[in-house]
Amino acid sequence: MLDETKRRILRTASALLLSGALALTLAHAGRAAPAVGPAATRTAAGSVDSIIELITHRNPGLVSYxxxxxxxxxxLNFPYLHPVLNGTEYYTSPGFTVFDFPHTPSYLKGITKVEGAVYEAHRWKRCYDITFRTEPEAYVMHMVPKIRGEVSALDVTVEKNSGDLQHFDWHYHNSGDGISLTQYYTIVNGYSVVTLQHSDVTxxxxxxxxxxxxxxxxYNVTVPMPTATPSDPAHQCDN
Structure with a gap:
C-alpha cells in the first residue's frame, strides 16, 4: 500500500501535464538551469513584446474551446502504476486551461479538476525576467521568476512563423529533478490546436x-470561468 508521501508525489507528477505546466506550483524539486551565455542574452523589450504578441494572436477569432x-x-519507477485518464480540456483565450477528469484512481484523488495559466503569455513579463536567443526556426525564451520559488527558470521554444509553443523545460533549484513538455499542433477546422503532448517528469x-x-x-463554446486572480503579486504568477 502506498504511504502518504509517495501518494502525494504521484499525484504531483500526474498533475503536471494536465495544465501544461503545473510544475510551477506543485513540483517539489528540480535542477538549476545553466546560465544563458552573453550571445543569448541580448534582449530588446520590443523584441520580447513582439514574440509575446506573436503567441497571443496566433489564433484570431478563437475565444474558447x-x-x-x-x-x-x-x-517508470512503479510500472504497476499506469493510469489512463479520460476527461475534458477547456481553453479560454489567451491561454487559461481547465482539465476535468471525473474518474481517477484513489491515489490520484484531488486532481480531478486542474486549472493552469502557463500559456497566458501576456502575463510573462510581469512574472519573469526574460531573455531569448534566435534559432533558425524558433525563438527560445529563457524566463527567470521575479519572485523566488521552487522553479529557477523556464525555457520556452516558440515557432517563429506560427507562434506555436513547441517545447517547455522547467528547471528547479534542488538538484536532480526536471520537467520537459513537447507539444504537437494540428490545424483542426481552421484553428491550430495542440493534439498531442509528450512529457518527462522527474x-x-x-x-x-x-x-x-x-x-x-x-470552438467558441461556454467553458468554465477562470478563478479570480489573487491580489497578492506572489500568487498571480503561481501557474
Whole structure:
C-alpha cells in the first residue's frame, strides 16, 4: 500500500501535464538551469513584446474551446502504476486551461479538476525576467521568476512563423529533478490546436512519462470561468 508521501508525489507528477505546466506550483524539486551565455542574452523589450504578441494572436477569432482529453501516465519507477485518464480540456483565450477528469484512481484523488495559466503569455513579463536567443526556426525564451520559488527558470521554444509553443523545460533549484513538455499542433477546422503532448517528469526520484492526446474540438463554446486572480503579486504568477 502506498504511504502518504509517495501518494502525494504521484499525484504531483500526474498533475503536471494536465495544465501544461503545473510544475510551477506543485513540483517539489528540480535542477538549476545553466546560465544563458552573453550571445543569448541580448534582449530588446520590443523584441520580447513582439514574440509575446506573436503567441497571443496566433489564433484570431478563437475565444474558447473544449476537447476530449486522454492522459496516459506511465510511472517508470512503479510500472504497476499506469493510469489512463479520460476527461475534458477547456481553453479560454489567451491561454487559461481547465482539465476535468471525473474518474481517477484513489491515489490520484484531488486532481480531478486542474486549472493552469502557463500559456497566458501576456502575463510573462510581469512574472519573469526574460531573455531569448534566435534559432533558425524558433525563438527560445529563457524566463527567470521575479519572485523566488521552487522553479529557477523556464525555457520556452516558440515557432517563429506560427507562434506555436513547441517545447517547455522547467528547471528547479534542488538538484536532480526536471520537467520537459513537447507539444504537437494540428490545424483542426481552421484553428491550430495542440493534439498531442509528450512529457518527462522527474520529481523526488519519481520518474514518469506522460502522453496527452486531444480530439473532438468544439470552438467558441461556454467553458468554465477562470478563478479570480489573487491580489497578492506572489500568487498571480503561481501557474
Amino acid at each position: 473544449q476537447a476530449h482529453a486522454r492522459l496516459d501516465i506511465r510511472q 520529481i523526488h526520484h519519481i520518474r514518469a512519462r506522460i502522453v496527452g492526446t486531444f480530439e473532438n474540438f468544439k
